[in-house]
Amino acid sequence: MAVVHKYLRLKKKFPHVWCAGCTNGIILHATIRAIDKLKIPKDDVLMVSGIGCSSRAPVYFDFNTLHTTHGRAIPFATGAKLVKPHLKVIVITGDGDALAIGGNHFIHACVRNIDLTVIVFNNFNYGMTGGQRSPTTPPGKRTTTSPFGSIDPPVNVCSLAMGAGATFVARTTAYHFRPMESIIARAIQHKGFSVVEVRCNCPIIYGRLNRLGDGAKMLLDLKEQSMTVEAWKKLPPEKQKKAEQEKIIIGVLKEDTKTPEYTEQYRALCEQLQAL
Amino acid sequence: MAQKKKVEKEKYLWVNRRWCKRCGICATVCPKNVIDYDSEGYPVFARMDDCIYCLNCVLYCPDYAIFENKEDQEYVKEIL
Numbered sequence A: 001m002a003v004v005h006k007y008l009r010l011k012k013k014f015p016h017v018w019c020a021g022c023t024n025g026i027i028l029h030a031t032i033r034a035i036d037k038l039k040i041p042k043d044d045v046l047m048v049s050g051i052g053c054s055s056r057a058p059v060y061f062d063f064n065t066l067h068t069t070h071g072r073a074i075p076f077a078t079g080a081k082l083v084k085p086h087l088k089v090i091v092i093t094g095d096g097d098a099l100a101i102g103g104n105h106f107i108h109a110c111v112r113n114i115d116l117t118v119i120v121f122n123n124f125n126y127g128m129t130g131g132q133r134s135p136t137t138p139p140g141k142r143t144t145t146s147p148f149g150s151i152d153p154p155v156n157v158c159s160l161a162m163g164a165g166a167t168f169v170a171r172t173t174a175y176h177f178r179p180m181e182s183i184i185a186r187a188i189q190h191k192g193f194s195v196v197e198v199r200c201n202c203p204i205i206y207g208r209l210n211r212l213g214d215g216a217k218m219l220l221d222l223k224e225q226s227m228t229v230e231a232w233k234k235l236p237p238e239k240q241k242k243a244e245q246e247k248i249i250i251g252v253l254k255e256d257t258k259t260p261e262y263t264e265q266y267r268a269l270c271e272q273l274q275a276l
Numbered sequence B: 001m002a003q004k005k006k007v008e009k010e011k012y013l014w015v016n017r018r019w020c021k022r023c024g025i026c027a028t029v030c031p032k033n034v035i036d037y038d039s040e041g042y043p044v045f046a047r048m049d050d051c052i053y054c055l056n057c058v059l060y061c062p063d064y065a066i067f068e069n070k071e072d073q074e075y076v077k078e079i080l
Helices: A024-037 A054-060 A073-083 A095-101 A103-112 A157-164 A177-189 A215-225 A229-234 A237-246 A262-275 B025-029 B056-060 B072-079
Strands: A045-049 A064-067 A088-094 A117-122 A168-173 A194-199 A226-228 A248-255 B035-037 B043-045
Touching: A024 A054, A024 A088, A024 A117, A024 A177, A024 B056, A045 A054, A045 A073, A054 A064, A054 A088, A064 A073, A073 A088, A073 A095, A073 A103, A073 A262, A088 A095, A095 A103, A095 A117, A095 A157, A103 A157, A117 A177, A157 A168, A157 A194, A157 A248, A168 A177, A168 A215, A177 A194, A177 A248, A215 A226, A215 B025, A226 A229, A229 A237, A229 A248, B025 B035, B025 B056
Parallel strands: A045 A064, A045 A088, A088 A117, A117 A194, A168 A194, A226 A248
Antiparallel strands: A168 A248, B035 B043
16 A cells, blocks of 8 residues: 555545646655655644645545635644644645635745644645636636736746745746655744645646646646756856746745744743733 | 575566556556556557566556566455
8 A cells, every 4th residue: 555545544535636637746745755754643733724626635634634615724723733743734725725815815825934844735726616827827827707817927936925024935846746745844843834736737627728748648748848957057147037937937935944833932921921 | 605595576567457548658667568458458468578577657647557576466355
């Protein structure tokens, strides 16, 4: 039995709801392997999700799970973390869930630097509700609400998180399984707010509207489009900007261990006030 | 120096057809081109002699439908 099967709720409805060729399952597999590698007991993990394709994930896994309202996964997770600081809280969210509807919550959680791990599944559209344009849709790409091509500039998840003050920011793609596994393990271990953006595909709606091929082809395309952060740093400055727009830069983009963590500060304040 | 005994793991992979969605990702990520499709489109491990047991197919299967142990076959059938 592979590692992942030990953590599945096998008696729940399997096969899962995701379409054929969707890579959400691969990202979940990497998350599970990271948790297994760190040897965290099942009872010490809390998976929180909002609404969306990716947010269906906690239903299938045998941890403490919480399936909440659209965009409000991070507020629920913040509350859980403050009450039970020993839990490893992992928030699983999509691009529309985290950046459009829960955009403000995302920014404020970054500012607070609370010890959560947020995994953003970025598939460039709202898959579950029928392929509407999301904040990360690249310009010129078709969705059901932008049938002639989107003209809005996209949101860069990692730049947003870094600007708002998240202390661990990384980006991977669904193709890079082993790097993804180690990056998620580092993100879980990190004390502070960590954001992992995972580029994945949506072959059924977004892929079909933009003629990008089936799931397997879109997965291989992710490999060709990506570039490691080490290779990117070696480029001359004028090429760096061009590469940033054309390529997916993968790797750990920011790691800061000096900023104080919110839960600890909160506990210290409580103790200080109780001593009075 | 004592010689290390090399214990070769028995290569065995099987597909749970009730979970498989026939997306073709397992055949795409296989480095040795072991996997073929049958007439219904399900993956078949046709050239197991070439298999290097990297388990890429197990890792990349988005439906967790590929199993690497023979013993699980009975267990999984039981719970389904």
